[in-house]
Amino acid sequence: MDAVAGFVLALGLFAAAGPKDALVIRLGAGAGPLWQVTAICVAADVLLIGLGSVGLGALLATDPRLLVLLRLGGALYLLGFGAQRLACCVRDRSMPQAPSGAGSAQALRLALSLSFINPYAWIDTVLVIGSAAAGRGAFALGASAASLVWFVALAAVSRQFGPHLLR
Numbered sequence: 001m002d003a004v005a006g007f008v009l010a011l012g013l014f015a016a017a018g019p020k021d022a023l024v025i026r027l028g029a030g031a032g033p034l035w036q037v038t039a040i041c042v043a044a045d046v047l048l049i050g051l052g053s054v055g056l057g058a059l060l061a062t063d064p065r066l067l068v069l070l071r072l073g074g075a076l077y078l079l080g081f082g083a084q085r086l087a088c089c090v091r092d093r094s095m096p097q098a099p100s101g102a103g104s105a106q107a108l109r110l111a112l113s114l115s116f117i118n119p120y121a122w123i124d125t126v127l128v129i130g131s132a133a134a135g136r137g138a139f140a141l142g143a144s145a146a147s148l149v150w151f152v153a154l155a156a157v158s159r160q161f162g163p164h165l166l167r
Contacts (some may be wrong), residue, residue, distance in 0.1 A: 006142030007149075010049075013124045014150040019081050019114045020121070021154060023107070025137060028158020033104045037111040038155045044115030045125055045147035052130010053140040070127075072121035 005123045027034040115121055133140035 002136050002138035003142035003145070006129070006136075006139035006144075007146045008142075009132060009144035010045075010146035011150060012047075013128065014146060017167075018089075018120065019118060020076075020111065020151075022081075023111060023114060024151060024154050025158045027107060028155050029162035030145070032107045032154050034159060036104075037107055038110040038151045040108065041151045042147050043116060044121070046144045047128050048115075048121065048125035049140050049143050049147075052126035052131035053136070055134060057163075070123055074123060077118055085141060086108050089154060136139045 020068060024034070024038055024041065026032075027037055129143045130140075
């Protein structure tokens with residue numbers, strides 16, 4: 001039952017579209033290292049959930065100033081990301097083709113930064129999911145499975161319907 005609870009909680013959090021989701025959708029609709037980026041997104045979630053479940057979430061939650069900084073940082077990060085995406089839409093470049101070669105390395109670096117620099121990724125995975133999973137390995141496994149299911153499904157659907165998304 002813990003695994004199901006972890007899966008449901010995590011899926012509810014992951015289903016709220018964020019920067020990693022936008023990257024996967026963009027790569028699925030265009031060209032680029034879709035499955036490598038998907039693997040990075042899942043691996044990062046699993047790592048952060050693991051860190052939270054072994055106590056990092058509880059440790060971070062003990063300092064209210066740190067929580068305020070994480071929330072403020074997350075809000076600023078998402079506002080900046082949203083402004084960037086809005087500017088791309090205004091310039092009709094909301095779904096650019098990912099360049100090959102160096103662009104692949106760039107997409108992988110971007111996936112890593114969206115996974116580890118985004119404060120909301122830490123809030124969702126380490127604080128919320130990880131704290132709930134503390135001492136409950138099945139819960140953490142269920143939450144990790146939700147990340148895998150979410151990102152693989154998002155990548156597959158984006159790849160399947162990519163031509164429609166580019167129009």
